Amino acid sequence: MENVRNMFQLLSRNFGLLNEQCCDNCCGQDISLVQSHILYEINRQHHPSMQEIAGALGMDITTFSRQVKTLVDKGLVKKTPHPADNRINILSLTPEGLGIENNINVTVNAQLNGVLSTMSEFERETVIRSIKLLNDSMQKSASCCIPPK
């Protein structure tokens, strides 16, 4: 049996490094890695509440609350009270926040495409399909990859 963990450990480290470098370099602002994950997830979801984003990222809600606060202070995120329930805050990116998120997105994609460009067309497609497959399986698996609640 393969040692699957080795591969994932390396992959996650490599991607972590890439991601962090991109955060530092591609946008004028200082965006930490967690903050980039928050921007990413707000952009991805549809009118998400605080809990939804914190839950998706597996972050403690109090830590999340503060991080959102600093993103709001930076002018990248907006909190809008839910019309039907004032306890709930709907999160969205400001135009500036969206700009930065896109910026990061473009930069990371460029880096990744650089990496993939060393492969043959066939390999590249296989790799992409594999990762999709893997993500699907992980989402389905109840035993892991689910934030602790």
Added chain:
Amino acid sequence: MENVRNMFQLLSRNFGLLNEQCCDNCCGQDISLVQSHILYEINRQHHPSMQEIAGALGMDITTFSRQVKTLVDKGLVKKTPHPADNRINILSLTPEGLGIENNINVTVNAQLNGVLSTMSEFERETVIRSIKLLNDSMQKSASCCIPPK
């Protein structure tokens, strides 16, 4: 063109969650995620110095120094002065440290194999081969995944 980043962002998050959960659950000790990366890398390399591990992980050397100190205090890591150069400390796992590293390894592997078990034999092999390929490409790529130094 695919949005490659999306997939990687999800993958790295999923694996991060899995990894963190494993750190919490599988060994009696409290091991943080960074500490598990340190244990992993010390185990992987051959008589590594502090700088070599810190470099491989892309960690600031001062942060690393302190983390190693706590691992030494926990009795999981040993520092041995290099015989030919006393400035250098060679890092190694104590038997206890090795035990924990193995423990994490087994646990993470079990989780990952659980995820992979939902796939067909062919898919599973493809996925594993793809990740290997990807890691190789990332290591080769000078533009990213290289600690800032």
Added chain:
DNA sequence: GTCTTAAATTTGCAAATTACAAGTAATGAT
């Protein structure tokens, strides 16, 4: 051998990040 320079690692410190517990405010149930 002494002196200067460089390398490997460690501390001082101050800022950022984290999480538990306790708080506030809004909603829902009865």
Added chain:
DNA sequence: ATCATTACTTGTAATTTGCAAATTTAAGAC
């Protein structure tokens, strides 16, 4: 109206982080 619950925010204290400055040891110049 009252009580429990939900969504979120603070208080506070511990941990983590990284820059600058020290420390220790080694290597090279003379």
